[in-house]
Amino acid sequence: xxxxxxxxxxxxxxxxxxxxxxxxxxxxxxxxxxxxxxxxxxxxxxxxxxxxxxxxxxxxxxxxxxxxxxxxxxxxxxxxxxxxxxxxxxxxxxxxxxxxxxxxxxxxxxxxxxxxxxxxxxxxxxxxxxxxxxxxxxxxxxxxxxxxxxxxxxxxxx
Amino acid sequence: xxxxxxxxxxxxxxxxxxxxxxxxxxxxxxxxxxxxxxxxxxxxxxxxxxxxxxxxxxxxxxxxxxxxxxxxxxxxxxxxxxxxxxxxxxxxxxxxxxxxxxxxxxx
Numbered sequence: 001x002x003x004x005x006x007x008x009x010x011x012x013x014x015x016x017x018x019x020x021x022x023x024x025x026x027x028x029x030x031x032x033x034x035x036x037x038x039x040x041x042x043x044x045x046x047x048x049x050x051x052x053x054x055x056x057x058x059x060x061x062x063x064x065x066x067x068x069x070x071x072x073x074x075x076x077x078x079x080x081x082x083x084x085x086x087x088x089x090x091x092x093x094x095x096x097x098x099x100x101x102x103x104x105x106x107x108x109x110x111x112x113x114x115x116x117x118x119x120x121x122x123x124x125x126x127x128x129x130x131x132x133x134x135x136x137x138x139x140x141x142x143x144x145x146x147x148x149x150x151x152x153x154x155x156x157x158x
Numbered sequence: 159x160x161x162x163x164x165x166x167x168x169x170x171x172x173x174x175x176x177x178x179x180x181x182x183x184x185x186x187x188x189x190x191x192x193x194x195x196x197x198x199x200x201x202x203x204x205x206x207x208x209x210x211x212x213x214x215x216x217x218x219x220x221x222x223x224x225x226x227x228x229x230x231x232x233x234x235x236x237x238x239x240x241x242x243x244x245x246x247x248x249x250x251x252x253x254x255x256x257x258x259x260x261x262x263x264x265x
Contacts, residue, residue: 069181078175078215079173079175081215082175082212082213082214082215083212083213085213086212086213086214086247087213089247089249090247093247093248093249105248105249108249109249109252109253112216112249112253113216113253115216116214116215116216116217117215117216117217117220118216118217119177119217120177120215120216120217121175121176121177121181121182121215121217121218122176122177122178122181122217123178123180123181
């Protein structure tokens with residue numbers, strides 16, 4: 001009987017604080033949800049920006065490899081490819097640092113290899129067809145990089 | 159022990175491009191023959207700093223670093239002991255190590 005009285009007294013002491021506790025709890029839940037929503041929006045924008053850059057790299061690669069190595073336009077496109085690949089790799093590394101479930105660097109490195117390896121930026125390079133092995137390989141690794149970016153987003157926010 | 163650092167962006171070019179000397183003024187072959195090989199012959203350890211460059215083509219990296227083994231300037235073991243690559247973008251560092259590992263001396 002004494003114990004029941006003491007419990008109700010303790011409860012009575014806490015009763016005035018319950019609205020405050022619920023407010024703090026509600027604020028915490030709302031704040032966490034807002035922060036998560038904001039981060040999701042930021043990461044989505046970053047994934048979209050990387051995918052757009054990758055699409056541009058693929059477009060430039062197609063134009064580059066269908067021109068001969070000594071053409072002025074090919075030299076310009078080659079420099080653009082190198083610059084854009086460097087930028088997209090840096091953005092992907094930053095994305096991986098802020099969201100550890102992204103694992104795209106290795107695949108993007110392969111894209112860098114197939115797009116700028118071999119006789120890239122050499123004057124003897126011959127022009128290829130749109131369906132050549134070089135362009136198909138670049139397409140494959142571009143798709144794979146984009147897919148892994150999407151997978152990283154899904155794994156981070158599901 | 160003597161150590162030398164080659165900062166490509168300031169000592170060679172911020173826009174290195176091309177594989178062979180005929181491909182442009184800042185090619186992988188030129189970098190290898192005129193900067194990397196002399197440094198590796200003169201110093202006990204050479205650090206190659208890739209930071210500050212506006213991107214590398216794989217063809218440049220392969221010719222500059224894989225070419226050290228392919229053209230028999232140095233063995234893979236010697237390079238492992240003497241050369242270190244420093245890059246904020248680890249992709250480049252990994253690729254350089256892979257080019258050296260995959261290179262076979264030409265006969």
